[in-house]
Amino acid sequence: MKKIFMFLIGGLAVIGTANALNICIKKGSYVGVLKKSINGTNIVSDATKKIWGATYDYTSVNGNSAKKITGIAACNDVAGTVGVATTNLKTYATDEGANCWCMMWPVSDYGTYTGITSWWVLHSVMADDATCAADCAAACGNSVANNTNGFRDAIFDAVK
Numbered sequence: 001m002k003k004i005f006m007f008l009i010g011g012l013a014v015i016g017t018a019n020a021l022n023i024c025i026k027k028g029s030y031v032g033v034l035k036k037s038i039n040g041t042n043i044v045s046d047a048t049k050k051i052w053g054a055t056y057d058y059t060s061v062n063g064n065s066a067k068k069i070t071g072i073a074a075c076n077d078v079a080g081t082v083g084v085a086t087t088n089l090k091t092y093a094t095d096e097g098a099n100c101w102c103m104m105w106p107v108s109d110y111g112t113y114t115g116i117t118s119w120w121v122l123h124s125v126m127a128d129d130a131t132c133a134a135d136c137a138a139a140c141g142n143s144v145a146n147n148t149n150g151f152r153d154a155i156f157d158a159v160k
Contacts, residue, residue: 034116034156040069040145044110045137050074050093052102052141053110069116070107071155073123073140075100075132080122083151085158089120096129102140104155118158123151 040054053070077097080086091101104118123139126132143151 034069034159036147036153036156039147043138043141043145045073045141046109047134047137049109050137051107051109052137052144053107054141054145068110069104069144070110071102071104071118071140071144072107073100073102073137074120075126075129075136082122082124083149083154085119085121085154087119091120096133098126098128098132100124100126100132100136100139102136102144102151102155104144104159117160118155119160121151121155121158 035056038056040056042055043053045052050073051070052073053068055068072093074091074093074095075097076091076095076099078089078091078099078101080089080099080101089101100123101120102123103120104116106115106117123136123143126135142148144155145152147153
């Protein structure tokens with residue numbers, strides 16, 4: 001009796017796993033895998049709007065590739081650990097400080113984008129408020145695209 005029970009439990013696990021792979025893709029949606037090993041290209045940023053983006057050659061379930069990952073940046077005085085996400089930070093592009101924070105966020109300014117969001121991740125502590133305001137968005141985009149100091153790994157791990 002125990003052997004049959006064990007087989008039934010194992011069989012249900014296989015069936016449950018197989019059914020979990022069946023998904024319905026809404027038109028205009030993107031289903032893919034964030035690949036930490038692929039560098040981004042066509043890096044864009046806007047220091048005034050505190051936005052950034054990079055294009056990645058990801059092949060999706062429906063065969064499309066070259067998806068943009070976009071995000072926002074913020075400078076403030078909130079301390080943190082570089083490369084570590086925080087789940088309780090609320091900050092805005094208008095804030096001021098030397099701490100440069102990055103977050104993946106859908107930004108329509110750069111055309112087609114993925115709807116991926118992450119928690120805020122501390123990129124770096126810059127020399128001063130003005131340097132952070134001028135350079136933070138570009139630093140976020142470059143570091144996510146090129147995995148500078150493992151930053152892409154950190155922000156991909158911080159996906160909500």
